[in-house]
Amino acid sequence: xxxxxxxxxxxxxxxxxxxxxxxxxxxxxxxxxxxxxxxxxxxxxxxxxxxxxxxxxxxxxxxxxxxxxxxxxxxxxxxxxxxxxxxxxxxxxxxxxxxxxxxxxxxxxxxxxxxxx
Amino acid sequence: xxxxxxxxxxxxxxxxxxxxxxxxxxxxxxxxxxxxxxxxxxxxxxxxxxxxxxxxxxxxxxxxxxxxxxxxxxxxxxxxxxxxxxxxxxxxxxxxxxxxxxxxxxxxx
Numbered sequence: 001x002x003x004x005x006x007x008x009x010x011x012x013x014x015x016x017x018x019x020x021x022x023x024x025x026x027x028x029x030x031x032x033x034x035x036x037x038x039x040x041x042x043x044x045x046x047x048x049x050x051x052x053x054x055x056x057x058x059x060x061x062x063x064x065x066x067x068x069x070x071x072x073x074x075x076x077x078x079x080x081x082x083x084x085x086x087x088x089x090x091x092x093x094x095x096x097x098x099x100x101x102x103x104x105x106x107x108x109x110x111x112x113x114x115x116x117x
Numbered sequence: 118x119x120x121x122x123x124x125x126x127x128x129x130x131x132x133x134x135x136x137x138x139x140x141x142x143x144x145x146x147x148x149x150x151x152x153x154x155x156x157x158x159x160x161x162x163x164x165x166x167x168x169x170x171x172x173x174x175x176x177x178x179x180x181x182x183x184x185x186x187x188x189x190x191x192x193x194x195x196x197x198x199x200x201x202x203x204x205x206x207x208x209x210x211x212x213x214x215x216x217x218x219x220x221x222x223x224x225x226x
Contacts, residue, residue: 004160035216043161043204043216056213091160105151106214108160 002026004109006092012115018080021112024073025094033093033106034067034077043091049075050097082116089113121205126221135192137220139205142186148208150181152190153216154201161204161216164190200224 005024013019025032033048047057052069060067064083069075079086093106122140129135141150152164165172165179167188172179178191192199204219 031212042218045213045215048212093160105163105166106153106161108162111160 004092004094004107006090006109006112008112009110010113010115012117013082014117015083016081018078019082019086019114019116021077021090021092021114023075023077023092023109025075025092026096026107027073029094029096029107030072031095031097031106032069032075033095034075035091035093035108036088037091037111038088046077084116087114087116120215120217121207123203123205123217123220125218126223128223128225129192129195130225131197132194135195135199135222137190137192137203137205137222138187139189140187141205141207144185144207150179150185150188151206151208151214152177152179153204153206154199155204155219156198156201164203195222195224197224197226 004026007022011019030051034046035043036046037043044059046059047067048055049069052072064081065079067077089111091108091111093108095104095106149166149168151166153161154164155161165174165177167179167181169181171181180189180191200223202219202221204216206214206216208214
C-alpha cells in the first residue's frame with residue numbers, strides 16, 4: 001500500500017518566485033495535514049483538511065501561503081512570493097477517521113526540502 | 118495549552134531496553150497520548166498511542182500512569198535503527214497534534 005507521496009523532494013528557487021508543493025494522501029484517508037519543520041521552530045502544523053475542506057488554517061504564517069485540496073487524492077501548498085525565511089522541510093500527512101470516530105495515526109510523507117535563495 | 122515535557126536527549130546501549138519518559142500534567146480527559154519518532158532525513162513515524170490503559174504493539178509498549186499525568190514509552194530491545202527523535206504528544210490524532218522538541222535517542226553499539 002503506497003504511503004503519502006510528496007513532490008518534489010527538493011526545491012531550490014530564488015526569492016520572489018512562486019513555489020508549489022504537492023501531496024497525494026493515502027487512499028481512503030479523509031484528513032490531510034501540512035506541516036513545516038525548521039531548526040528554530042521545530043515541527044509546526046500549518047493547516048489541515050477534513051473531506052477536502054480546510055478545518056484549521058491558524059498555523060499558516062501569512063497571506064503568501066495558501067493550500068488547496070481540490071479532491072480526495074491531491075493537495076497543494078503554494079507560497080507566493082517566496083522569501084528566504086520560508087526555507088524549511090515541508091511535510092504532508094494523512095489519517096483516517098474510522099466509523100467509530102476513534103482517532104487514527106497520522107502517516108507522513110518524506111517531505112519537501114525547500115531552499116529559497 | 119501546555120505541551121508535554123520530555124528530556125532533550127537520552128542514550129542507551131544496543132540490545133537493552135529503553136524507557137523514554139514524558140510528563141503531561143495538563144492532559145484532559147479526552148486527550149490521547151501519542152508517540153511518534155523521526156529518523157534522520159525522514160518524516161515522523163507513528164509509534165503508539167493510548168488513552169488510559171497500557172498498550173503494546175510490535176514496535177513498543179506504552180505505560181500510562183494511573184493519574185494520566187505521565188507516560189513512558191518502552192522499547193524492549195533497542196537497535197541502532199531506533200536512533201531517532203521521539204515525540205510525546207497529547208491530543209486527538211485526527212486533529213491538531215502539537216509536536217514539541219522531543220527526546221533525541223542515541224543508541225550506543
